[in-house]
Amino acid sequence: MISVIVPTYNEEASITTCLKSLSHQTLNRNEYELIVVDGNSKDRTCELARAYADEVITQTSKKVGGARNDGVLRAEGDIIATTDADCIIPPGWLEIIKDDFESNDIVQLYGTVYPIEEGIKHKLSLMGANTFSRIGYYTRALYYTLGCNTAFDKKAFVKAGMYRCIDAGDDLEVAQRMRKIGRVMLDDRMKVGFSMRRFQQFGTIKSVYEWLYIVTNGGKASKYSYSKRNYK
Template structure:
């Protein structure tokens, strides 16, 4: 049995699409359960859940997707845990890929998969979607370079999750923090390209800025108190300021974009986002910033 855990906050339409895709999985339906954990929505998504018999809806009052996932894990009965976000859509073979890959991997392996931008194949990518197709969810990079998997597409045996412990709260990047503890516990991360979920592109530059503001605040909170953290923080900001030049090559050679127009649009948004990141990082040198998810 696989327990699929989905944290939710004020995204009923996206949750409906997510559940529809999970119900269309090629893996036998008696091999998995779906647990949605609401984290304080203005209106509980009971109408959405009622359209999908067998899906369980729980509530977690502590803010943050980490605590919501912990509640789902505790309520589940599967020997395998699979995590996906409410605004994602799973490829039909997502759970089958998880099952095959876990049982062909060494003991103590945590799986992370590919996250692609969802868009209608008949439509041209707008500037935001073009940028996010290259830079938004670089899960292979997170796993192979940074040693952690994003919780929007991650799976493991329950016994391995228990050996590490629950996800942290909203003040830190719970996937990165959990990954650090997992590595200390002796677990290893493996990238599975066939383990695919899709995420819609953000609708505006402002939404991209909000996403980065949250991630930068997480990183700042995790860095505070470490030796010479302010000097290292300034150095990181300078690296971000210089990063557009090599990233242009990444855009021009990416296999996730077609045509010159899409690449030019992606480069323009990339430069705007990098400048915003630098300004935000420098503004947080003196004071912490409260973190809220799904704004």
């Protein structure tokens, strides 16, 4: 079984679309479970999520990484897949994950992203990120994994220490520990629709700068708040 973990916080505008896309996969519904881990939302996120998720639990650990860890500890699957509440998941996503873990000796799998919102600027931004991800992977210089589109062997993930509970870069950092245990693999077929709402509301340059600042400061920085933001 595959356990899909979706962290949420005040996501009533997007959670239904995300979970609908996860409910209409080419993989049989009895082959995966959906676990929503909510960070004490003040809106209807949990109410809406219960219509699709197998479990909706309240987050007890800190940050987005902690929410994912909470979900993993409740998961029944031997494969863990993670995404975000503002993403749209293509129908074949889980089947690709299943096939890759069955056909390859891997501990972590990740893919690329495409923008949900229209606009050449968004396409170019994510084209750059995907190119960086591919170069890092094929040169073995950096595994640029994203929490919205990754999957783990559960036993290996727990053995590696799971996600660090930091402000940003937890999804990038975990791959460096996973690669010490086994093979980390990129599959270009494994795509998810990525929301550009942060860049639209706060600006691309500002958002990227804040992320880089936090990551280069070890993932913790009181100067900027990167998680649990409210979007218009």
